[in-house]
Amino acid sequence: MLAATVSGPPDGLNCVGGAIVHYYSDGRAYRRAAFWRLGRTQPMLTRSPFPFLNEDYEDIMWHNGAFHLLLSSECVNVFVLQLTEHGDGISFENGLIMMVDARHFNNEVIIGRYILVSRGELLLVLRISGDSDSFRVFQLKELDTPRGLTTHEWTELEDLDERVLFVGKGSGRSYEKSEFPGFGEGGFLFFLDDEYLNDVPRSVVMNGPYRGLITGCWRIRKSTRRDIEMVDGHWKVKVLFDKCIEYVFLDQYYARHSPPVWCLP
Numbered sequence: 001m002l003a004a005t006v007s008g009p010p011d012g013l014n015c016v017g018g019a020i021v022h023y024y025s026d027g028r029a030y031r032r033a034a035f036w037r038l039g040r041t042q043p044m045l046t047r048s049p050f051p052f053l054n055e056d057y058e059d060i061m062w063h064n065g066a067f068h069l070l071l072s073s074e075c076v077n078v079f080v081l082q083l084t085e086h087g088d089g090i091s092f093e094n095g096l097i098m099m100v101d102a103r104h105f106n107n108e109v110i111i112g113r114y115i116l117v118s119r120g121e122l123l124l125v126l127r128i129s130g131d132s133d134s135f136r137v138f139q140l141k142e143l144d145t146p147r148g149l150t151t152h153e154w155t156e157l158e159d160l161d162e163r164v165l166f167v168g169k170g171s172g173r174s175y176e177k178s179e180f181p182g183f184g185e186g187g188f189l190f191f192l193d194d195e196y197l198n199d200v201p202r203s204v205v206m207n208g209p210y211r212g213l214i215t216g217c218w219r220i221r222k223s224t225r226r227d228i229e230m231v232d233g234h235w236k237v238k239v240l241f242d243k244c245i246e247y248v249f250l251d252q253y254y255a256r257h258s259p260p261v262w263c264l265p
Contacts, residue, residue: 002031003060003170007067007081013039016081018067019170020057021045031057033069035081048077058113060170063122068098070115074124074154076140098140098152112194116172118163123174124154125167127191134243135189135218137165159220160187168192171262186221186242192261216247 004019015038023030036043048055048071057077059070069077076098112127122140138154145151164175167189177183193214220243228235 002057005060005062005067005170007062010038013037014083016083018060018062018069018079019043020060020069033057033060033067033077033079035067035079037083046079059115059172061115061117061122061172063117068115068122070113070124072113074113076115076122076152112167112191114167114169114172116165116167116174118165118174123157123165123172125165125172125189127167134245135191137189160189163187165189166262168262169194173262186219189218189220191216191218214247216245218245219243 002020002022004017007014007016007018009015010017017036017038019034021032021034023032030047032045032047034043034045048057056072057069058072061068061070065080067079067081069079071077078098108126109129110126111129112125114125114127116123116125118139124138124140126136126138128134128136137157137160139157141153141155143151143153162177164177164180164183164187166173166175168191177187
């Protein structure tokens with residue numbers, strides 16, 4: 001199981017769980033979405049809508065009464081489930097594909113994709129590999145086309161606007177920094193060592209070690225430095241941002257246990 005979440009508190013039969021699971025066959029691990037209703041033993045399984053394009057599910061989140069599954073193309077597969085009294089207790093029509101325009105990086109190695117809900121909106125967080133980890137954060141925007149259709153795009157956020165984000169597969173959360181005194185200036189993003197969750201065959205089936213304990217905090221805040229840029233034919237002052245990252249467990253490279261998870265309210 002790569003990631004899992006629930007539709008609400010698991011204190012009633014109307015709670016539905018959603019997960020991204022690996023189906024290991026023929027030397028490859030296929031990812032599927034699994035949904036199950038509390039009290040039922042059999043899940044309902046579905047696979048990526050674009051298997052022929054090598055699309056995979058990356059993360060899952062419950063938002064606005066539906067499960068949202070992030071694809072490796074950064075499109076979003078939305079499942080609105082209906083509770084029934086037959087079979088596995090749930091049903092759905094073909095999942096809506098929320099097409100998102102273009103990728104937003106150039107020659108960057110993406111080692112993690114996450115979605116989470118912040119201030120009622122969906123955010124996409126990209127984890128970038130390099131000399132040290134870095135992150136880029138986007139917000140989903142709805143656009144109207146000339147033909148009256150609706151499309152979407154990921155709009156990059158310059159800063160976190162005084163938010164504290166926790167990213168993790170199926171467990172992303174957002175909090176307002178003002179509710180937790182003592183953080184200091186800027187926005188904060190806490191991340192886990194889940195880079196190698198994708199390597200399930202090696203780590204589990206082949207009984208190999210989990211690589212790395214790369215857990216830490218990425219911080220972004222306004223800089224005292226300034227730049228200028230041309231906007232609509234006029235020069236304007238541009239605010240710059242300082243970004244830094246702090247790691248824990250740097251003295252260890254291999255671990256015998258799976259990556260940690262967030263336990264958040």
